[in-house]
Amino acid sequence: MNTHLQARVVGLGLCAPGLPDRDAFATWLRDNGRALPPEREAQPIAARMAPAERRRAPRSIRLALEAATQALGARDPARVGMVYCSAYGDMSNTDIILDTLAQAPTAVSPTRFTHSVHNAAPGYWSMAAGSHAPTSALACGREGFGSALLTALLEMHARALPQLLVCCDAADAGALADAAPCPLDFAGALLLAPVAESSCMALLRARVLPGAAMPTPPRDMRLHPWWSGNPAAAALPLIEACLAARAQDFTWPLGSGTLLALDCEPVR
Amino acid sequence: MTDTPVAIAAYTAVSALGDGCAAHTTALRTGQRGLRRNDYAPAGVPLPCWIGRAAGIEDDPAPSLDTRLHRLLARALRQDGLSDALARAVRDRGAARVALVLGTSTANIESSERAYRRLEHGHLPADLRDPRLHHLHGPAEWLCAQTGIAGPALTLSTACSASAKAFGLAARLLTGGIADAVLVAGADSLCASTLYGFNALELVDSLPCRPFDQARAGLSIGEAAALALLCRVEHAPQAPRLLACGESSDAHHLSAPHPEGAGAAHALHAALRACGLRAADFDYLNLHGTGSRQNDAVEAAMVARLLPGIRASASKGATGHTLGAAGALEAVLTLLALHHGIVPGSVGCHAPEPAIAAQLVVDPQPQPLRRALSFSFGFGGSNACLALARAEP
Numbered sequence: 001m002n003t004h005l006q007a008r009v010v011g012l013g014l015c016a017p018g019l020p021d022r023d024a025f026a027t028w029l030r031d032n033g034r035a036l037p038p039e040r041e042a043q044p045i046a047a048r049m050a051p052a053e054r055r056r057a058p059r060s061i062r063l064a065l066e067a068a069t070q071a072l073g074a075r076d077p078a079r080v081g082m083v084y085c086s087a088y089g090d091m092s093n094t095d096i097i098l099d100t101l102a103q104a105p106t107a108v109s110p111t112r113f114t115h116s117v118h119n120a121a122p123g124y125w126s127m128a129a130g131s132h133a134p135t136s137a138l139a140c141g142r143e144g145f146g147s148a149l150l151t152a153l154l155e156m157h158a159r160a161l162p163q164l165l166v167c168c169d170a171a172d173a174g175a176l177a178d179a180a181p182c183p184l185d186f187a188g189a190l191l192l193a194p195v196a197e198s199s200c201m202a203l204l205r206a207r208v209l210p211g212a213a214m215p216t217p218p219r220d221m222r223l224h225p226w227w228s229g230n231p232a233a234a235a236l237p238l239i240e241a242c243l244a245a246r247a248q249d250f251t252w253p254l255g256s257g258t259l260l261a262l263d264c265e266p267v268r
Numbered sequence: 269m270t271d272t273p274v275a276i277a278a279y280t281a282v283s284a285l286g287d288g289c290a291a292h293t294t295a296l297r298t299g300q301r302g303l304r305r306n307d308y309a310p311a312g313v314p315l316p317c318w319i320g321r322a323a324g325i326e327d328d329p330a331p332s333l334d335t336r337l338h339r340l341l342a343r344a345l346r347q348d349g350l351s352d353a354l355a356r357a358v359r360d361r362g363a364a365r366v367a368l369v370l371g372t373s374t375a376n377i378e379s380s381e382r383a384y385r386r387l388e389h390g391h392l393p394a395d396l397r398d399p400r401l402h403h404l405h406g407p408a409e410w411l412c413a414q415t416g417i418a419g420p421a422l423t424l425s426t427a428c429s430a431s432a433k434a435f436g437l438a439a440r441l442l443t444g445g446i447a448d449a450v451l452v453a454g455a456d457s458l459c460a461s462t463l464y465g466f467n468a469l470e471l472v473d474s475l476p477c478r479p480f481d482q483a484r485a486g487l488s489i490g491e492a493a494a495l496a497l498l499c500r501v502e503h504a505p506q507a508p509r510l511l512a513c514g515e516s517s518d519a520h521h522l523s524a525p526h527p528e529g530a531g532a533a534h535a536l537h538a539a540l541r542a543c544g545l546r547a548a549d550f551d552y553l554n555l556h557g558t559g560s561r562q563n564d565a566v567e568a569a570m571v572a573r574l575l576p577g578i579r580a581s582a583s584k585g586a587t588g589h590t591l592g593a594a595g596a597l598e599a600v601l602t603l604l605a606l607h608h609g610i611v612p613g614s615v616g617c618h619a620p621e622p623a624i625a626a627q628l629v630v631d632p633q634p635q636p637l638r639r640a641l642s643f644s645f646g647f648g649g650s651n652a653c654l655a656l657a658r659a660e661p
Contacts, residue, residue: 087403087405089404097461101460102311102384102387106468108467108468110465114647117425118427119425119646120648123522124522126518127519132530132531133516134516135517136433137426138424140408140422147422154446175387175390176380179392179397254420255367255418255421
């Protein structure tokens with residue numbers, strides 16, 4: 001059974017080291033003379049968050065919320081769901097908790113523990129957005145982008161609600177980096193809608209097929225270190241195609257013998 | 269718009285109450301308490317509290333990649349014909365048409381904790397470098413390799429609602445035509461992170477937890493693996509059913525519930541809307557009921573307001589709070605209650621919170637049941653409400 005799942009991309013967001021938003025990224029893409037920014041950490045603003053929460057929230061959460069805020073644009077967030085995907089969560093927070101547990105377990109910080117839940121970012125988002133809409137938090141390994149995109153498409157159709165798909169991984173930290181290397185921050189977000197809208201950038205048609213996926217690298221060779229370094233940057237080639245208004249086909253793995261095939265077609 | 273029901277063709281659990289459906293049914297009938305004094309102390313002196321520990325896990329290594337969580341999952345696969353039913357699905361439908369949705373909050377973090385207790389010059393020790401030990405999707409990768417599942421494999425991690433929401437995502441994979449069978453797994457093992465983390469939040473009772481008791485003083489941590497094999501109704505017409513999974517966000521606070529239970533109410537209404545039924549069409553409610561002072565008070569008031577008269581009970585006094593596994597474990601307990609006609613009791617509750625006393629079932633009662641709801645609420649304000657129905661005779 002090859003059910004087609006369709007969606008429109010009606011918003012994009014991106015936050016990365018040296019390129020804090022979608023417009024900065026689009027400008028950089030057009031300028032072939034510029035190299036990839038060398039920093040590890042992004043500087044997310046996350047303007048939608050209340051000031052007290054913005055101060056309290058770790059960088060990894062602000063990173064996700066910055067990309068989500070850009071993709072949402074001026075839309076009412078109460079009518080938008082969120083599928084958040086991160087391979088490694090907030091590794092810096094996990095590293096500090098693991099270190100404390102090894103040294104003096106009763107000294108674990110309650111705030112750090114609260115922030116250690118994988119759905120902390122969607123939790124903060126629902127507060128910042130004042131939205132009771134359902135959110136999900138996935139972790140599907142280094143190659144989890146296809147699984148997150150499939151989940152967002154299924155949620156969108158089941159609830160007839162637009163979905164923010166937010167992929168975010170923060171730079172690695174501590175000994176965990178031996179098993180989960182991630183040399184830089186990256187967050188990408190797509191706002192997916194079930195029907196055509198004025199802000200529509202691309203039409204997506206997805207199918208689930210048996211077989212092995214052929215990972216699609218970004219067209220712009222300068223982006224390869226980000227794409228291969230950060231699991232969330234698996235979203236980059238699709239974001240790149242949407243920004244360039246270019247038709248392109250993609251495949252991503254969903255499991256050991258299944259793939260997500262996607263046709264992305266620009267909409268004028 | 270109503271959800272299409274899906275069939276729950278096989279199910280089982282391993283927890284402090286024992287291994288498999290028979291042990292859990294006996295525990296439901298007798299009101300057994302599975303908690304014991306905390307003797308899990310990987311980092312030295314055990315915290316003075318009670319835990320729900322799965323017996324014998326220490327002597328039962330898991331194949332291929334041995335972790336405490338994988339031991340729980342491997343043992344659950346051996347119960348109630350689960351692995352046979354799964355093997356049949358893989359054979360009859362094709363491995364790529366069988367999917368996995370795993371709900372967990374901490375995955376194999378117990379292994380990361382072990383690694384950090386003996387770092388080598390700031391690096392993971394050589395024997396504990398397998399990435400599956402350190403990221404949330406590791407157990408799903410291991411489970412696919414063990415079972416032959418080659419369809420989509422998803423790990424959902426929304427704290428204590430994770431494996432309840434996993435049922436919702438599994439149903440969408442089935443009704444969307446993406447898979448023909450989906451293994452839903454809920455699993456969390458005992459680990460230092462959650463014991464000391466909840467302790468730091470002052471949410472752990474020093475006595476066995478007492479959900480909805482007026483003297484309750486926090487939760488007891490437990491561990492479990494619960495499994496359910498879901499398929500479309502035409503492939504298992506005689507099986508019990510998942511009617512709907514209602515979901516919502518609190519939009520209030522990361523670790524405290526909305527004071528009026530607004531998010532939980534949204535999840536309930538979403539579930540009722542999705543199955544096209546009224547509250548009065550359900551005759552049992554499995555409460556989230558952790559034993560925390562604030563959470564239970566909010567849940568009691570919300571249930572009295574929105575689900576008056578429906579008999580309700582909390583199972584965490586028997587199993588401990590199994591966190592990411594709780595949604596699936598309590599779905600299994602609720603399916604057993606439906607199948608055997610038992611209204612389970614609320615182990616550990618002696619003087620019920622007045623708001624819910626009229627409908628809270630303290631001691632188990634035999635009573636035929638047709639449909640039931642089960643609540644799961646998690647940090648981050650993540651809420652789920654499962655609507656389940658008994659197999660039609």
